[in-house]
Amino acid sequence: MERPVTVKKTLNNNVIIAEHPAYKEVILIGKGIGFNRKTGDEIEPEIAEKTFLLRDPEEKQQYVNLLPHVSEELIPLMSDVLNYVEERMEEPLHEHIHVALTDHLAFAFHRAKNNLEFSNPFLSEIETLYPKEYQIALEVVTIVYDKTGVQFPMGEVGFIALHIHSAVTDKSLREINRHNRLITQLVHIIEEQLEVTVDRKSIDYHRLVQHLHRAIHRIYTGETVGDQTNLDNMLKKEYPLCYNLSWKLIKVMQRQLNRTVDESEAVYLTIHLQRLTQK
Incomplete structure (x- = not known):
């Protein structure tokens, strides 16, 4: 048994x-866990429904500042949702989801x-790029409806899926959104x-x-797809419209991502x- x-x-x-003997500060969540508790009281950590660390002092401060604006009855629900997401994703979530998803759901x-x-x-x-996160987000919306009677619109499913993806990959939501906006822009072009x-x-x-998502990932990691000079020359001759468009898209990616793009990307895009x- 854990020490108090x-x-x-x-x-x-x-x-x-709470002060933890091994982890210094921890945050404990549970229905009524804070009722009549005073600074210095000792409690058994097992009585908490959820215990988590917020190692980043900024994240912890954001969480502390956020809670007064969150309805108290929502906190145990948030804990249930995070436990459910972690189980369904079958991998640990980065700690920033506690702040980000709590904030998002409270506002939702x-x-x-x-x-x-x-x-x-x-x-x-979002549904195409992150199918598992999207499916779990749909389930989260159902859990919320079953427990509260509040029905979230479909738009919220996408945002919840992004928060889940962000917590698994530890990428910032800003970076993920920037890539999604770029993909949307490229599809429109x-x-x-x-x-x-194109039927969505x-x-x-x-x-x-x-393909666009993988291309952006390759640009970021500096991965190349190999020399395709012969194929490049053939495609330039055979499909000039698509070849020229592929270079237009590459220039948009270079400008938006501020990175150089391997020339071989033009072959696969074409x-x-x-x-x-042909459709």
Whole structure:
């Protein structure tokens, strides 16, 4: 059995900050865990529904500042949701999700109760890029509805999926959103230049978005796809429209990401674009 922890601060009836013998400060969440607790009280950590560390002092301060703005009955629900997400993802979540998702869900409740619709322009891209996170986000929305009767709009599913992805990869939401916006921009340029509309539910769209996503990842990691000079010359001759468009897309990526792009990317992009024109 774990040694008792010492209460440092009661944040509300359901959350306390405690001194842990091994981990220094921990945050304990549980229904009524903070009721009548005073600084210096010893409690058994097993009575908490959720115990987590916020090693980053800034993250911890954000969490402490956030809690007074979160309805107390939502805190145990947030804990249930985070436990559920961790189990379903089958891997640990980065600690910043405690702050980010609690903040997002609290505001989502406010929007839903006040009928403030929150659209998500990247919903199709998010579903395509992060199918597992998207599915779990759908389940989270169902859990919230079952426990509170509050129905979140579909736009929220995409945002919750992004928070889950961010917590697993430890990428910032800003970086993920920047890449999603870039992919959306590239798809619009493709549709405009090729005069096509790509069905967002089609396998072609799925392949295209996945390819753009992998290309962005390669640009960031400096990974190359090998010398394709012969193929490059052949595609330039055979498919000039798609070849020129692929370079236009590469220039947009270079500008937005502020990185050089391996010239061989043009070959693979041209092949993808040519496939679209044949549909």
